[in-house]
Amino acid sequence: xxxxxxxxxxxIIEKRQSVAFWCNPISGHATLYWYQQILGQGPKLLIQFxxxxxxxxxxxxxxxxxxxxxxxVDSTLKIQPAKLEDxxxxxxxxxxxxxxxxxxxxxxxxxxxx
Amino acid sequence: AQSVTQPxxxxxxxxxxxxxxxxxxxxxxxxxLFWYVQSPGQGxxxxxxxxxxxxxxxxxxxxxxxxxxxxxxxxxxxxxVHWSDAAEYFCAVGSYGGATNxxxxxxxxxxxxxx
Numbered sequence: 001x002x003x004x005x006x007x008x009x010x011x012i013i014e015k016r017q018s019v020a021f022w023c024n025p026i027s028g029h030a031t032l033y034w035y036q037q038i039l040g041q042g043p044k045l046l047i048q049f050x051x052x053x054x055x056x057x058x059x060x061x062x063x064x065x066x067x068x069x070x071x072x073v074d075s076t077l078k079i080q081p082a083k084l085e086d087x088x089x090x091x092x093x094x095x096x097x098x099x100x101x102x103x104x105x106x107x108x109x110x111x112x113x114x
Numbered sequence: 115a116q117s118v119t120q121p122x123x124x125x126x127x128x129x130x131x132x133x134x135x136x137x138x139x140x141x142x143x144x145x146x147l148f149w150y151v152q153s154p155g156q157g158x159x160x161x162x163x164x165x166x167x168x169x170x171x172x173x174x175x176x177x178x179x180x181x182x183x184x185x186x187x188x189x190x191x192x193x194x195v196h197w198s199d200a201a202e203y204f205c206a207v208g209s210y211g212g213a214t215n216x217x218x219x220x221x222x223x224x225x226x227x228x229x
Contacts, residue, residue, distance in 0.1 A: 004157070033216065042118075042204055042219030043158070056214045091157060103217060105150075105157035 002026065004106035006092050012112045018080035021109045025073070025094030033103065034067055034077050035091040043091055049075060082113045116141045116209045120220035127195050128228045135190040135223050137205030146208030147188040148217065149179055153201045161203075164188065175199070200227045 005024040013019050025032050030051050035043035046065065048056040051072040060067070064083070069075040079086055089108040095101050119138045127133055139145055146165050150158040162173025169181040179190045188205060202224045206217040 031215070040221070042206075042221045043217075044219070045216045048214065048216055056216060093158075102160050102163065105159075107155070107157045 004092055004094055004104050006090075006106035006109055008109055009107065010110050010112075012114060013082055015084055015113050016081040018078065019082055019111060020076050020078045021090050021092075021111075023075045023077070023092030023106060025075070025092070026104055029094035029096055029104075030072070031095050031103075032069055032075050033093040034075070035093065037089040037091055037108070039088070046077070046090075079111075082111075084113050087111055087113045116207055116218050118205050118207050118218055118220035120203075120205055120223050122223045123221070124224045124226070126226040126228060129197050130194050133190075133192045133195045133199070133225070135203050135205075135225070137188045137190065137220060138186050139188060139205070139207045140186065141207050141209070145188075146210070147179075147181060148206040148208065149173065149177070149188075149190050150204045150206060150219075151175075151201050152204065152222075158204065161190070195225075195227055197227045197229065200225055 007022050032049040034046045036046050037043040046060045047067045049069040052069050067077045089110050091108045092106045093103040095103040117140045121136050148163045149161040151161050152158050161177050162171050164171050164181045172178050177192050179188055181188050202222045204222045205220045209216050209218050
């Protein structure tokens with residue numbers, strides 16, 4: 001079974017530039033999450049999708065972050081404009097939509113804002 | 115509010131020694147509890163989970179954890195550590211309500227293994 005795929009693995013940008021990350025979840029997984037992991041901290045949820053609908057984006061900085069999951073499969077997370085404090089690893093995870101089942105994580109995208 | 119505390123930021127053990135990583139949680143109902151491991155440059159891999167039933171749960175790679183409701187703890191243990199266990203370990207509690215089911219993570223414990 002293929003795992004959660006993310007790209008790119010690494011990205012370096014200057015502050016005020018924009019950047020986008022892509023996630024392809026495990027086939028058939030209805031729930032998709034984006035987490036932000038700042039160095040030295042645990043992952044923090046940014047947004048949760050159920051199919052192509054948002055169910056929780058309470059911690060997403062909506063003035064600069066946006067995310068979509070068209071057709072309920074792939075998802076993109078965008079930052080525009082980026083700030084220095086956005087430097088982090090962005091993890092995508094997916095799980096089946098029923099019950100509290102295991103979430104599977106991708107390898108993440110490491111973003112450095114200079 | 116739900117939260118997870120991992121009091122040990124960094125632990126060093128000798129190869130072959132036993133290991134215990136501490137985790138305390140705050141959650142109003144019966145919690146779903148998880149331990150994940152993260153190797154450098156990798157995503158998070160599930161070691162084990164507790165949903166209900168037997169309070170001692172077995173996981174992959176020889177790890178186990180014990181749920182103690184009275185202490186609000188879910189400590190991870192391994193009787194004999196291998197060099198390949200060096201990684202960062204995260205405890206998490208599942209926060210669920212309707213369609214919103216998410217993991218709340220602790221800050222992690224970085225494990226170093228001495229030869």
